[in-house]
Amino acid sequence: xxxxxxxVFTLEREEYGLEISKVQEIVHYQQATKIPEAPDFFQGIIxxxxxxxxVFDLKKRFYQKxxxxxxxxxxxxxxxxxxxxxxxxxxxxEVLQLPEETIETLPTIFASFAEGGVYAVGKLEDxxxxxxxxxxxxxxxxxxxxxxxLL
Numbered sequence: 001x002x003x004x005x006x007x008v009f010t011l012e013r014e015e016y017g018l019e020i021s022k023v024q025e026i027v028h029y030q031q032a033t034k035i036p037e038a039p040d041f042f043q044g045i046i047x048x049x050x051x052x053x054x055v056f057d058l059k060k061r062f063y064q065k066x067x068x069x070x071x072x073x074x075x076x077x078x079x080x081x082x083x084x085x086x087x088x089x090x091x092x093x094e095v096l097q098l099p100e101e102t103i104e105t106l107p108t109i110f111a112s113f114a115e116g117g118v119y120a121v122g123k124l125e126d127x128x129x130x131x132x133x134x135x136x137x138x139x140x141x142x143x144x145x146x147x148x149x150l151l
Contacts, residue, residue, distance in 0.1 A: 003097045006122070008129065009076060009089035012063045017096065017122055017129045018087075022078045026092050029073040039142065043088060046075070053077065055086035056138055062116065080134045083143045087134070096129070098122045103131065 006017035007026070032044030032055045041060040045052050055075060059067045067073065067088045075086040105120045117137030122129035 003099050004103060006096050006098060006129070006131065007076065007092060008094045008096055009074070009087075009092045011059050011067075011090055012065060013090075015093070015127065015129050016089075016118075017098070017131045018076065018078060018134065019131075020095060022080075022134060024077045024079065024084065027075050027077060027086075029069055029075055029088070032086075043086075046086060048077065048086075051084070053084055053086050054143070055088060057088045058137065059088070059090075061137070078134055080138050080143060085134070085138060085143070096122075096124075098129070 005020040007020055007023050008015055008017055010016070027048065030046050032046050034044045035042065038044075041057050043055040043057045045054055047053075057067050059065050067090060070090070072091040074089045074092045076089055076092065077084060077086050079085075102123045103120050104123060106118065117132050117134060118130045119133045119136070120131040122131055
């Protein structure tokens with residue numbers, strides 16, 4: 001069996017994993033420029049080496065809480081379809097190799113969570129890792145609407 005390599009980050013004391021193939025880079029938090037009338041979990045836009053990138057606060061989407069900025073706050077720059085986005089994280093802790101046999105898809109009873117982007121759980125020795133599909137968390141339609149109306 002193979003392995004899945006993931007970047008591990010924290011939101012509200014829960015650990016999430018994002019496949020490394022989707023991650024472009026991880027940067028220190030920088031203040032985002034707010035856009036009026038944007039969705040609640042849309043933090044704003046940043047200028048990353050001349051490219052304007054939308055930044056999302058998934059803590060608002062998942063937990064209805066705003067990320068508190070600390071020295072550990074990071075922005076995970078990732079691909080969602082044809083878009084590049086930033087995802088705020090309380091902390092980025094590590095890159096892990098998850099053997100496929102340690103990954104369990106969510107049971108159908110949790111189907112509503114899968115709609116939010118959590119598609120599986122990585123079972124580690126002493127903890128669980130929620131595996132995230134950003135294309136379900138932030139769908140291309142939302143990004144197209146942002147691009148058409150805001151960016």
